[in-house]
Amino acid sequence: MNERYSRQELFTPIGEGGQALIREASVFILGAGALGSAAGEMLVRAGVGRITIVDRDIIDWTNLHRQQLYTEQDVIDQLPKAVAAEKRLTAINSDVDVTGIVVDVTPNNVLDLIRGHDFIVDGTDNIEIRLLANDAALKLGGLPFFMGACVGSYGLTFPIGIKEGQPCLHCLLEILPAQTMTCDTVGVISPIVVTTAARQVADVLKYITGAEFTPKLESTDLWTGERASIDVSKLKKNSCPSCSANPTYPFLSARESMRTAVLCGRDTVQLSWPENRKFELDSFAESIRGTVSKLVHNPHLLACEYGGHRLVLFRDGRMLVHGTKDIVAAKKIAAGLLG
Amino acid sequence: MTITIDLNGNSHEIPSDVGNVQQLLENLNLADRILIVELNKEIVPKDAYDTPIKDRDQIEIIHFVGGG
Ligand SMILES: [Zn+2]
Numbered sequence: 025m026n027e028r029y030s031r032q033e034l035f036t037p038i039g040e041g042g043q044a045l046i047r048e049a050s051v052f053i054l055g056a057g058a059l060g061s062a063a064g065e066m067l068v069r070a071g072v073g074r075i076t077i078v079d080r081d082i083i084d085w086t087n088l089h090r091q092q093l094y095t096e097q098d099v100i101d102q103l104p105k106a107v108a109a110e111k112r113l114t115a116i117n118s119d120v121d122v123t124g125i126v127v128d129v130t131p132n133n134v135l136d137l138i139r140g141h142d143f144i145v146d147g148t149d150n151i152e153i154r155l156l157a158n159d160a161a162l163k164l165g166g167l168p169f170f171m172g173a174c175v176g177s178y179g180l181t182f183p184i185g186i187k188e189g190q191p192c193l194h195c196l197l198e199i200l201p202a203q204t205m206t207c208d209t210v211g212v213i214s215p216i217v218v219t220t221a222a223r224q225v226a227d228v229l230k231y232i233t234g235a236e237f238t239p240k241l242e243s244t245d246l247w248t249g250e251r252a253s254i255d256v257s258k259l260k261k262n263s264c265p266s267c268s269a270n271p272t273y274p275f276l277s278a279r280e281s282m283r284t285a286v287l288c289g290r291d292t293v294q295l296s297w298p299e300n301r302k303f304e305l306d307s308f309a310e311s312i313r314g315t316v317s318k319l320v321h322n323p324h325l326l327a328c329e330y331g332g333h334r335l336v337l338f339r340d341g342r343m344l345v346h347g348t349k350d351i352v353a354a355k356k357i358a359a360g361l362l363g
Numbered sequence: 364m365t366i367t368i369d370l371n372g373n374s375h376e377i378p379s380d381v382g383n384v385q386q387l388l389e390n391l392n393l394a395d396r397i398l399i400v401e402l403n404k405e406i407v408p409k410d411a412y413d414t415p416i417k418d419r420d421q422i423e424i425i426h427f428v429g430g431g
Contacts, residue, residue, distance in 0.1 A: 253423070
């Protein structure tokens with residue numbers, strides 16, 4: 025068995041010593057979509073000790089061209105991404121302790137989810153959750169956060185928290201975008217996913233094995249051939265609410281009752297109920313059996329069609345309303361079914 | 364009339380009426396994005412987007428996107 029990592033150990037900057045450090049690493053992958061899939065596969069193959077991978081969504085046909093951990097059967101079974109990712113990553117390397125968690129990461133649960141891991145790999149699909157992860161990483165004592173994002177043929181990476189005096193994500197994003205490009209609006213091709221995740225994982229391996237490097241904001245467009253690499257050290261802000269001497273961690277304090285979100289690339293609205301409302305999926309399935317069509321009920325979720333939309337309910341108090349980006353319409357549909 | 368700049372590693376022609384960083388961003392349809400701009404290896408702060416652009420300048424622009 026222990027030939028397994030021999031080619032990685034032969035790579036001088038890693039060596040047997042580096043491999044032992046990789047083996048000790050405990051990784052948190054935030055999001056099991058395209059980047060999370062690609063990074064997760066590289067990291068289990070590299071032989072990290074432990075991976076926790078979290079995601080709120082289920083696998084859809086529109087994911088399969090770029091989300092490399094998933095198969096047609098996973099779509100047919102309507103598996104949550106975190107469940108299918110755990111299964112596939114464990115099949116690739118059973119030495120790694122892999123845990124998939126189906127959950128929407130929020131200000132309420134983010135610290136508990138991440139605590140105990142060595143660093144965070146970004147597999148998310150929007151800037152708000154990246155800023156939440158950035159705050160959480162800083163609050164937990166400055167865990168590294170390997171940011172990555174991509175749409176179209178364009179991707180960017182930025183490793184945060186690996187060197188003193190470097191800016192955090194919030195330092196770079198003074199003004200929050202009203203709207204950023206998403207996979208929904210401009211699409212995405214798989215080569216940029218793999219390229220972006222490869223950069224993130226290369227930085228992870230350098231960090232784990234103690235290589236000296238200056239973190240840079242880097243971008244690549246695989247279609248136009250443009251690339252950029254900017255040393256952003258000077259953008260560190262002494263007044264940053266997230267990483268200054270007296271941080272307020274603003275993204276950790278946003279607590280609302282009913283949360284809503286439009287999911288990237290999915291034509292889907294997510295409704296999240298407050299934590300005290302848990303769905304009893306079994307009894308719920310019985311009560312709506314006559315009202316809805318195409319009811320699917322597995323240990324992780326309940327899916328059905330209602331009012332012209334496909335609905336998916338998760339045990340942790342969330343509903344996805346597919347076929348709309350209209351939050352008000354989605355709330356109306358949920359109210360129609362849940363009363 | 365055009366001037367030629369090096370934009371993210373590619374040679375790029377822009378009309379010569381694009382005279383400063385702000386006008387370049389507008390020309391590239393990037394003005395409403397969240398960006399980091401570097402001109403000849405120095406980051407250009409937002410309040411200095413009126414910095415002139417000359418022929419042969421080396422410019423790097425990284426814009427933030429949501430997906431992943
Ligand atoms: Zn900061």
